[in-house]
Amino acid sequence: MIVILKQNPNQEQLNSLITWLQEKGIIIHSSIGEAHTILGLVGDTSKLDIDLIAALDIVEDVKRVQEPYKNANRKFHPEDTVVKVGNTQIGGGTLTIMAGPCSVESEEQVVAIAKAVKASGATMLRGGAFKPRTSPYSFQGLGALGLEYLKVARQETGLPIVTELMDLSQLPLFKDVDVIQIGARNMQNFDLLKAVGHQDKPVMIKRGMSATYEEWLMSAEYVMAGGNENVILCERGIRTFETQTRNTLDLAAIPVMKKLTHLPIIIDPSHATGKSWLVDPLAMGAVATGADGLQIEVHNDPARALCDGPQSLKPEDFDPLAKKLLNLHKMIRTLED
Numbered sequence: 001m002i003v004i005l006k007q008n009p010n011q012e013q014l015n016s017l018i019t020w021l022q023e024k025g026i027i028i029h030s031s032i033g034e035a036h037t038i039l040g041l042v043g044d045t046s047k048l049d050i051d052l053i054a055a056l057d058i059v060e061d062v063k064r065v066q067e068p069y070k071n072a073n074r075k076f077h078p079e080d081t082v083v084k085v086g087n088t089q090i091g092g093g094t095l096t097i098m099a100g101p102c103s104v105e106s107e108e109q110v111v112a113i114a115k116a117v118k119a120s121g122a123t124m125l126r127g128g129a130f131k132p133r134t135s136p137y138s139f140q141g142l143g144a145l146g147l148e149y150l151k152v153a154r155q156e157t158g159l160p161i162v163t164e165l166m167d168l169s170q171l172p173l174f175k176d177v178d179v180i181q182i183g184a185r186n187m188q189n190f191d192l193l194k195a196v197g198h199q200d201k202p203v204m205i206k207r208g209m210s211a212t213y214e215e216w217l218m219s220a221e222y223v224m225a226g227g228n229e230n231v232i233l234c235e236r237g238i239r240t241f242e243t244q245t246r247n248t249l250d251l252a253a254i255p256v257m258k259k260l261t262h263l264p265i266i267i268d269p270s271h272a273t274g275k276s277w278l279v280d281p282l283a284m285g286a287v288a289t290g291a292d293g294l295q296i297e298v299h300n301d302p303a304r305a306l307c308d309g310p311q312s313l314k315p316e317d318f319d320p321l322a323k324k325l326l327n328l329h330k331m332i333r334t335l336e337d
């Protein structure tokens, strides 16, 4: 971190800043120029409040030269993280396909969809039991019962389950879930992130709809700082001025995240677009751009779905897509070899 001081800084204030930094274990290299004095701070600056320092009377500007995330940073962990889930894995050159309904609606529904997506090549079953809905009058999910139905579907198919945790109070119910999903709306629910950081189940963090890459990585950092290294990122579209699609899928997030972090990245083209016909081209684009996997909503009767029907694929449309995605992934890997 570099602190640029104003001209002729008050010596007393400067001494107190230097003492305060040294007490935090920071080593200071100062360079005195004609116009400005610059302090180079060396050590663990991740815990320093940049805004607090910038607000001091004697400070002109503060610049970070190192990212505030350490555990998630590729610089300190060059090899890709591979997250083990049941007898499958996320990352490490595999293509994970998470598929299933937006919401678990009944045992028959989720079991039938699980069987269909498994036959098409899906490697995990997704399904919401606790649903974050914009309207309190919309279907809120089956809650604990939904989790039970997901477990039945896992039993029937062997597919590990990924499902959203919305609130701290629900955590004890998630003991038998394979991957805990933190939804876009909860990406900065820091208490929730801390709680899932203190247990060892894999956690998939969906990008908040207005979150920067750094904010998203800081959410991953919250989980990792608690000791849980099994973190997966999921880009699901961000809010832009465009209204034709539900969100705007940021495919650049894939190469950018690959550069900044060692964590695997999943793309969710369903929530990104809100339209089932856009899922195919964007899923293909995601694989071509280097995603570690996809999360795709599949419903046996989208017209009657209790949530997100317009963006859900029918199993018969998911089937050729899943095959295309696996083929494209294989092809890309041979090109890269």
Ligand code: PEP
Residues within 6 Å of the ligand: 102, 128, 132, 164, 182, 183, 184, 185, 206, 236, 268, 271
């Ligand atoms: C979901 O996956 O069902 C969901 C609500 O996603 P998001 O948090 O990305 O909106």
Ligand code: MN
Residues within 6 Å of the ligand: 102, 103, 271, 297, 307, 308
């Ligand atoms: Mn949904």
